[in-house]
Amino acid sequence: MTIKIENKYSIWIKLISIIIPLVVALLFTIKIDYTLPVFLPPIYSAINALTFVLLIISYIAIRKRKIKIHENLMKICIGLSLLFLVMYIAYHITSNSTIYGDINKDGIRDSFEKAEIGSLLYFYAFILISHIILSIALIPMVLTSYVRAIQKQFDPHKKIGKITFPVWLYVTITGVIVYVMISPYY
Numbered sequence: 001m002t003i004k005i006e007n008k009y010s011i012w013i014k015l016i017s018i019i020i021p022l023v024v025a026l027l028f029t030i031k032i033d034y035t036l037p038v039f040l041p042p043i044y045s046a047i048n049a050l051t052f053v054l055l056i057i058s059y060i061a062i063r064k065r066k067i068k069i070h071e072n073l074m075k076i077c078i079g080l081s082l083l084f085l086v087m088y089i090a091y092h093i094t095s096n097s098t099i100y101g102d103i104n105k106d107g108i109r110d111s112f113e114k115a116e117i118g119s120l121l122y123f124y125a126f127i128l129i130s131h132i133i134l135s136i137a138l139i140p141m142v143l144t145s146y147v148r149a150i151q152k153q154f155d156p157h158k159k160i161g162k163i164t165f166p167v168w169l170y171v172t173i174t175g176v177i178v179y180v181m182i183s184p185y186y
Contacts, residue, residue, distance in 0.1 A: 009147040017140040024089060032093050040091040041186065044084045045179035051080045052172040059165060071149070077168075078142065084175075100124050102185050124181050131174040138167050 058073035101109045101117040101124075114121065141164040148157035 009143075009151075013140050013143040013147065016143060020085070020139055021136045024085075027089050027093050030093050031096075034094050036090065036094055039186075040087045041179055041183070044087040044091070045176050047080050047084045047087070048172045048175035048179075051077050051084070052169060052176070054080070055165065055169055055172065074146070074149075078146065081142070098182055098185050100128075100182050100185060105185065120181075124178070127174050127181070128178050131171060131178060134167055134174075135171045138164070138171055141167060 054073050054077050058070050058077065061067075061073060062070040096107065099107065099109050101113045101121055103113045103116060141160060145157055145160045145164045148154075148160065
C-alpha cells in the first residue's frame with residue numbers, strides 16, 4: 001500500500017515540480033495593464049524573511065523533539081512559500097522588470113550606471129541566479145520531504161530534510177538580499 005501511495009505522490013511531485021517553473025516562466029511573458037493596490041516586493045520579501053525565521057525555529061523544535069510544533073511550522077512555511085509565489089507572479093505580470101543598477105530608472109543600465117555599481121553587479125547576478133535555480137530545485141525537495149513526513153517515513157524524511165533545510169534557508173535569505181539590493185532601483 002505504501003508503495004502505491006508513494007508512486008502516486010511521486011507522479012504529483014514530478015508534475016508540480018515541472019508545471020510551477022513553466023507556468024512562472026510563461027507568466028513572465030504576460031503583462032496585464034493593472035495597477036496593484038499595494039507595492040508587493042517589500043511584502044513578499046518580508047514573507048521570505050519570516051519563512052527564514054520560522055524554518056530556524058522549526059529546526060530547533062525538531063531538535064528538541066517538539067514534533068507537533070515542527071509539523072505546524074513547516075506547514076506554515078509551505079503556506080508562506082505559496083503566498084510568496086502568488087504575490088511574486090502578481091507583481092511581475094502587472095509591472096515592468098526592474099533593472100539592477102538603473103540609477104535614473106529609464107529601463108536601461110548604461111555604461112555610466114554599470115561603472116557606478118561596479119562589481120556589485122556580479123555579486124547581485126550570482127545571488128539572483130543561484131536563488132532562481134535553487135528555488136526551482138527546492139520544489140520537489142519540499143514536496144518529497146512533506147510527503148515522507150505525512151506518510152510517517154521519518155528516516156527518509158530526515159534524510160531529504162538535511163538537504164532541503166539549508167537549500168530552503170538559502171532561497172529565503174537570498175530572496176531578501178535580492179530585494180534589498182534592487183530596492184533602490186524601483
